[in-house]
Amino acid sequence: MSRLTYYTTTAALAILFLFPLLWSGFASFSTGSGFGLENYARLFTSDNGIRPYHVINSVVVCLLTVGGTLFISILGGYAFGRFNFYGKEVLFLLTLAILMVPYATILIALYVLLGWIGLEDSLLGLSMVLIIFQLPFSLFMMRNSFEAVPKELEESALIDGCTSFGVLLRVMLHAVRPGLVTVGLFAFLTSWNEFFAPLILLNSTDQFTLTLAVVNMRTASHGAIDYAALEAGVMFMAVPCVLLFLFLQRSYVRGFMSGALKG
C-alpha cells in the first residue's frame, strides 16, 4: 500500500469513527438557527426530562460501587496474592465462575432476592449487583498487583513491627496504585453507564439513574421525541467517560487487556 492510499483510507475511517460523537456534540448545542444551551435547558426542565436527583442517584451508585469494589477487591486480592487459607482455591474458582454466568440471566433472581432483604428499588441493592459483576475482574487485577510487589518490601515492614493490616495500609496500597486506578476506573464506568441492571432493579422514577432517566425520555414520550434534548443527554453522559479515557489511556488499556484475556 502506498503512503498516499494508506493515509487516505485510514484518515477516512478515522473521520467515520469520530463523526457520530462530533455530530452529537454539534446537535446538542444546535438550536436550528444558531448555537446555545437551549437543548440542555430542556433536558433538565421538560416534563419527562431528567432532574438533578437523577444525577445525584448516579453519583451515589458510582460512589457505592467504586468504594465497595475497591474495598472488597483490595482485601480479597491481598488474601489471594499473599496468604494461604482454607478454601482458597474453591473461593477463587467460584469468583471466576461469575465470568461464566452472564449477569443478564440471573438478574431476575437478584430482583426477587433484593426484594426479600428489603433492597427492592434501592440504589444500595443496585450497587451490590454492580459490585458482584465487577468483582472477578477487580479481584484478578488486585491479586496480580499484590503478587507483583517484592516480598522484601513487606518483610522489612513486618520486621519493623507492623501487623499484616498495617503493612497493607502503609506499604502495599502504595505499591499497587496502578491496579487500584484501573479497578476504580472500570467500576466507575460500569456503574455510570449500566442500563439493563437499573432497568430491572429500579421501579420508581425518583430512584432512576441518569442513564435510565435519559432513556426514559424516549420510552415515556408519547408524542414526538425531543431528539435535540436527547443528544444533550448523550453528551452529558458521554463526555465524562471520553475525558477519563483520554486522560487515563494507560489504565484503560491495561484494564481492557486483562479483562478480555481473563487470565
Added chain:
Amino acid sequence: MVRRSWVGAVYAAPTALVTGMFFLVPLLLVGWMSLHDWPVLGEPELNMPANYTDMPGNELLGQAIWFTLKYTVIITVLLFIVAFGLAMLVQHQRRGVGFFRTAFFLPVSVGFASASLLFLGMLSQEIGPFKTEQYISWTSGSPGLALGSAVTLVLWRFAGFNMLIILTGLQAIPTELYEAARIDGASRWQIFRRVTIPLMRSTIALVLTLMIAGSLLAFDQFWILTRGGPDNSTTSLVMVIYREAFIRLDLGSAAAISVVLLGVLVVFNIIQFGVLRRRRAL
C-alpha cells in the same frame, strides 16, 4: 515467613460473603424459580415442568431465538472483519498512527446505552444528517433497516475494542518470522495466510468468543434503538426474558428461559476455555 491461615481467611471474608449472597444464592434461585408459577406479586406455586414445556408454544420466543442467532452470525462476521482490518492498518509505528488508534477506540469509551441514544438521534429524520426526501425511519422502517441500524451502531461501538485485542496479538508475532518468509519469496497474501493467521489462532478464538457471547445477550441496542420492532422483528432473547418478567409478570417463565440461555453460554464458555488452554499449551 509463616502466616496463620485465619488472617488470610479474614481478608477473603468480604469476597466470600458477597459472592455467596449475590452470586451463588441467585444462581440457585433462578433454577428454583424456573420450577414455579412465580408471579411478581403473590405466592409462588410449584408447577414444574410447565415453564419449560410451555417454551415451544411461545411464538415470540421462537422468533427471538432465530433473530438472536441471525444477529449473532451477522455481527460476528462483520465485526471480526472490521476489527481485523483496523488492527492491520494501525499495527506498525508510523506518523499519526497513535491518533488513528485513539480515533478507532474512542467510541468504546462511550457507554453502550448512550451510544444507542446517540444513534437514535443521528438516524432520526428530525435532526439527523441522513434526512431523505421521502420520510424513511432508519431505525424501524422495515426489519432490514432496523437490523442494519443496530448492526452499524454495534460496529461503531465495539470495533475499537476488538481491534485492541487483535492488535496486541499481531504485535506479539516476532518480526523475524515475517522477514524469513519474505526472504523465502512469500507473497503478502501467503505471509498473511501462513504466518499471521496460524500465530493469531488463540487471539482469534478469544475475540470470536467475546463477540458470540455478547451478541447472544444483546439487549440495549434493540431496546433503545429499534424497540424490538417493527412487528417484533428485532426482539432479542434477553428482551423476551424482560417481557416475560415485567410485562407478562411471569417470573417463573422468565427464569426458565434464563436457565436455558445460561446453560448454553456456560457450555460454550467451557468449550472455549478448553480450546484456548490447549492452544496456549502448544
